[in-house]
Amino acid sequence: MTARAATNEALWVRVLLVVIALAFLTLFLFIPVGLVFGEALSDGLATYFAALTDPDAGAAIRLTLITAAIAVPLNVVFGLAAAWAITRHDFRGKGFLVAMIDLPFAISPVISGLVFVLLFGAAGIFGPMLAEADVHIVFAVPGIILATIFVTFPYVAREIIPTMAAKGRDQELAALTLGATGFQTFFRVTLPNARWALFHGVVLCTARAVGEFGAVSVVSGHIRGETNTVPLHIEVLYNEYQLTSAFAVATLLVLVALLTLVAKQAVSWLENRRVVA
Amino acid sequence: MNSPIAMANALSTNDLARSAADIIADARKASVRYDEKIVVAGHSSAIHVENVSKRFANHQALADVSLSFGAGQLTALLGPSGSGKTTLLRTIAGIEAPDKGRVLFGDEEVTWRPIRLRNVGFVFQNYALFEHLSVYDNVAFGLSVKKTPRAEISARVKELLERVELGNLAHRFPRELSGGQRQRVALARALAPKPRVLLLDEPFGALDARVRRELRTWLRKIHEEIHVTSILVTHDQEEAFATADRVVVMHDGKIEQVGTPAEIADHPATPFVRDFVEPRHATAR
Amino acid sequence: MNSSSSSSPAPAKRPRSYRPIPGLGLSLGISLFWIGLVVIIPLVALVLMSLRLDAETFWNVVTNERALMAYALSFGSALVAAIINLFFGLLLAWILVRYRFPGRGLLDAIIDLPLALPTAVAGIALTATFGPHGPVGEMLADMGIQGAYSRLGIVIALVFIGIPFVVRAVQPILKDIQPELEEAAATLGATRSQTFFRVILPALRPALLTGFALAFARGVGEYGSVVFISGNLPNKTEIVPFLIMTKLEQYEYSQAAALAFVMLIFSFGILFALNRFEKARRRLPRIVEATA
Numbered sequence: 001m002t003a004r005a006a007t008n009e010a011l012w013v014r015v016l017l018v019v020i021a022l023a024f025l026t027l028f029l030f031i032p033v034g035l036v037f038g039e040a041l042s043d044g045l046a047t048y049f050a051a052l053t054d055p056d057a058g059a060a061i062r063l064t065l066i067t068a069a070i071a072v073p074l075n076v077v078f079g080l081a082a083a084w085a086i087t088r089h090d091f092r093g094k095g096f097l098v099a100m101i102d103l104p105f106a107i108s109p110v111i112s113g114l115v116f117v118l119l120f121g122a123a124g125i126f127g128p129m130l131a132e133a134d135v136h137i138v139f140a141v142p143g144i145i146l147a148t149i150f151v152t153f154p155y156v157a158r159e160i161i162p163t164m165a166a167k168g169r170d171q172e173l174a175a176l177t178l179g180a181t182g183f184q185t186f187f188r189v190t191l192p193n194a195r196w197a198l199f200h201g202v203v204l205c206t207a208r209a210v211g212e213f214g215a216v217s218v219v220s221g222h223i224r225g226e227t228n229t230v231p232l233h234i235e236v237l238y239n240e241y242q243l244t245s246a247f248a249v250a251t252l253l254v255l256v257a258l259l260t261l262v263a264k265q266a267v268s269w270l271e272n273r274r275v276v277a
Numbered sequence: 278m279n280s281p282i283a284m285a286n287a288l289s290t291n292d293l294a295r296s297a298a299d300i301i302a303d304a305r306k307a308s309v310r311y312d313e314k315i316v317v318a319g320h321s322s323a324i325h326v327e328n329v330s331k332r333f334a335n336h337q338a339l340a341d342v343s344l345s346f347g348a349g350q351l352t353a354l355l356g357p358s359g360s361g362k363t364t365l366l367r368t369i370a371g372i373e374a375p376d377k378g379r380v381l382f383g384d385e386e387v388t389w390r391p392i393r394l395r396n397v398g399f400v401f402q403n404y405a406l407f408e409h410l411s412v413y414d415n416v417a418f419g420l421s422v423k424k425t426p427r428a429e430i431s432a433r434v435k436e437l438l439e440r441v442e443l444g445n446l447a448h449r450f451p452r453e454l455s456g457g458q459r460q461r462v463a464l465a466r467a468l469a470p471k472p473r474v475l476l477l478d479e480p481f482g483a484l485d486a487r488v489r490r491e492l493r494t495w496l497r498k499i500h501e502e503i504h505v506t507s508i509l510v511t512h513d514q515e516e517a518f519a520t521a522d523r524v525v526v527m528h529d530g531k532i533e534q535v536g537t538p539a540e541i542a543d544h545p546a547t548p549f550v551r552d553f554v555e556p557r558h559a560t561a562r
Numbered sequence: 563m564n565s566s567s568s569s570s571p572a573p574a575k576r577p578r579s580y581r582p583i584p585g586l587g588l589s590l591g592i593s594l595f596w597i598g599l600v601v602i603i604p605l606v607a608l609v610l611m612s613l614r615l616d617a618e619t620f621w622n623v624v625t626n627e628r629a630l631m632a633y634a635l636s637f638g639s640a641l642v643a644a645i646i647n648l649f650f651g652l653l654l655a656w657i658l659v660r661y662r663f664p665g666r667g668l669l670d671a672i673i674d675l676p677l678a679l680p681t682a683v684a685g686i687a688l689t690a691t692f693g694p695h696g697p698v699g700e701m702l703a704d705m706g707i708q709g710a711y712s713r714l715g716i717v718i719a720l721v722f723i724g725i726p727f728v729v730r731a732v733q734p735i736l737k738d739i740q741p742e743l744e745e746a747a748a749t750l751g752a753t754r755s756q757t758f759f760r761v762i763l764p765a766l767r768p769a770l771l772t773g774f775a776l777a778f779a780r781g782v783g784e785y786g787s788v789v790f791i792s793g794n795l796p797n798k799t800e801i802v803p804f805l806i807m808t809k810l811e812q813y814e815y816s817q818a819a820a821l822a823f824v825m826l827i828f829s830f831g832i833l834f835a836l837n838r839f840e841k842a843r844r845r846l847p848r849i850v851e852a853t854a
Contacts, residue, residue: 017656025669032684035687036686085586085589085593091586103601107829108822109803111803111825114819118610118815119603125607169583174405174407175418176391176584177397178393178418179422180422181422247690253683257678374580389577389580
């Protein structure tokens with residue numbers, strides 16, 4: 001991956017362009033992100049750690065992790081199933097399936113949460129039924145999990161489908177001629193070949209599950225200590241003018257985001273290192 | 278030409294003057310092992326294709342094709358791209374299913390039998406090696422999915438790798454090998470589970486000319502050692518004539534001519550064969 | 563393998579559909595089940611709820627002044643932000659692909675940060691930066707411009723989250739442009755800027771369009787990063803998602819559904835047009851490589 005050796009612009013043009021680009025990024029990226037840390041630490045380290053170890057913050061972290069731990073594996077299973085159907089078979093309606101997978105991308109997060117309120121909220125379609133059974137989905141943890149599943153739905157599938165499609169079906173066909181069953185083929189040939197793309201997809205899916213705000217905000221009810229994920233907890237703190245604490249908790253998510261980027265780069269690097277020309 | 282069986286019986290080599298049943302009986306009497314340097318046509322089926330037709334979208338790939346492949350023979354399907362030769366091969370393998378017609382291995386109909394129950398070895402043009410597995414594991418794959426004991430796998434893999442002259446590369450990975458080496462691994466892999474039929478789809482197409490010539494000689498040698506019924510698809514006339522016992526020339530989904538290389542070169546039966554095949558390219562074997 | 567000794571076996575029955583690779587039933591079953599449960603049922607609920615309103619109320623809800631202002635704001639600011647990202651995205655892609663400078667690799671990785679960063683964090687970070695007490699906000703205030711709690715603030719937030727889309731769409735295409743094209747133009751006497759505008763830019767146009775559309779689509783629906791910086795003043799800085807939220811909090815489910823329904827029509831329209839365009843150019847269905 002080399003840049004073209006011979007660029008024909010004059011040096012001053014090049015320098016100018018780089019400076020402008022860097023200025024743009026500084027303004028819109030570096031300063032805001034840096035400020036998160038700046039504000040978080042503005043009252044000193046003690047306050048910083050206090051905000052992180054606060055019981056409500058702890059509950060929020062736990063809820064976020066549980067949500068991700070449920071949503072991501074389910075979407076992995078779905079992603080693999082969808083990828084197998086789409087890339088290893090021909091059938092009518094494949095385009096429809098692909099379009100359905102793309103759907104959550106086209107929908108605003110708020111709408112993603114809204115649909116579950118419409119289904120399970122007090123005045124929703126199943127509302128009265130649920131009230132009778134004393135089952136709480138909206139304004140409770142199950143609703144948060146559902147909304148998260150909805151928004152993170154496509155990530156794994158969209159990472160592995162192009163990779164699997166590009167690899168072609170020959171290896172699976174070879175395995176079948178050698179006597180492998182469908183399951184043997186899937187676990188011994190397909191899955192190992194897709195592992196980098198799968199890992200990529202899991203990383204993205206998890207990052208999104210952890211950071212989702214809009215959809216979860218709609219279904220959660222913002223009940224402190226119970227139905228707040230970490231992003232919601234930040235919002236609550238912010239709205240209560242506990243700015244330092246809000247930023248302190250936000251630094252956690254920034255670190256997760258940076259970790260995500262590092263993981264992505266690491267996977268790409270590992271993957272390319274094993275490929276010999 | 279009437280029935281496929283009659284066709285098969287009318288063809289060249291001495292081995293095929295006897296019926297498959299006779300060969301099986303003899304082989305059993307002699308208690309031959311499959312992997313020794315003896316004709317073991319009994320373990321290897323004759324293939325019969327009856328009235329097979331196949332259409333893709335707006336292209337008729339195979340039009341009422343009937344053909345027999347003698348047990349233990351190496352037959353080449355020769356023709357330009359679009360002639361249907363690859364489709365025929367894939368239909369025999371089970372990768373495609375015909376719209377009409379039947380495919381038989383010996384006496385068994387396999388037309389819609391799932392691929393993995395047909396016991397065919399298939400060598401792809403682009404190797405289709407399992408990139409995440411070593412050479413050893415690639416070759417062992419067909420045996421390990423059948424839960425063969427480890428000692429047996431080890432013996433068989435070693436033996437096959439010796440045969441394809443890659444014994445010292447067992448622990449390398451496909452990405453570390455040259456094209457020619459990869460194709461030899463692919464062949465060893467296909468032969469490991471003792472298939473009754475070996476199908477090769479333009480196996481040397483992705484290789485450069487010199488390697489292609491080496492490998493084709495070497496494929497012929499392997500065939501002489503392990504007489505499994507083989508079908509080789511190629512568009513390269515030299516390759517077909519140099520390796521095969523019998524050549525089938527195909528065009529537009531139909532068979533133009535069947536015969537030994539010499540017969541085809543010296544007595545082309547149709548105008549297409551006359552134009553496609555350059556005379557005096559049949560190398561005497 | 564033994565061959566049977568019967569002479570002519572009975573013809574086998576053709577199965578309804580022969581598939582060489584097994585597993586379609588199971589995989590398709592799982593996929594459709596999951597899609598039905600997670601995507602289709604909720605969306606059907608959305609349509610049903612919005613239909614609970616009679617036609618007149620529906621029309622009122624969707625076309626009253628507050629709603630129209632919200633739509634105009636959501637779509638308008640997304641458009642402006644996407645255009646800004648068009649320029650800077652191209653610039654960033656250019657220097658990342660063509661130039662070498664220290665920290666280039668790091669910069670390349672950082673570009674994805676707006677995607678990886680949770681929107682709420684982006685929201686408070688941007689408000690802190692461009693708000694009245696923030697470093698940039700103070701500078702803007704001196705110039706009489708309000709960075710936060712204004713329409714400008716919304717645009718700023720949407721620019722932030724849209725940064726990666728154009729860059730990532732353009733980068734691979736730019737990498738693949740053959741140098742021979744530019745060399746040919748140079749030998750024919752073109753100046754550098756002529757080469758850029760007449761040779762390179764046209765080749766990048768589809769990628770630019772894709773990136774623009776993605777940034778735009780993302781911006782229209784954005785919530786988390788906007789609600790902090792916008793101030794959410796009705797008729798002034800209120801975006802559609804916030805309006806929907808408000809209706810929900812007032813338990814006006816059907817009204818919220820109606821607003822969402824209209825917004826979905828627009829979003830789907832964009833996605834559909836985008837798919838058509840990409841299909842016309844026969845690219846792989848790899849539209850978004852996005853996280854949050």
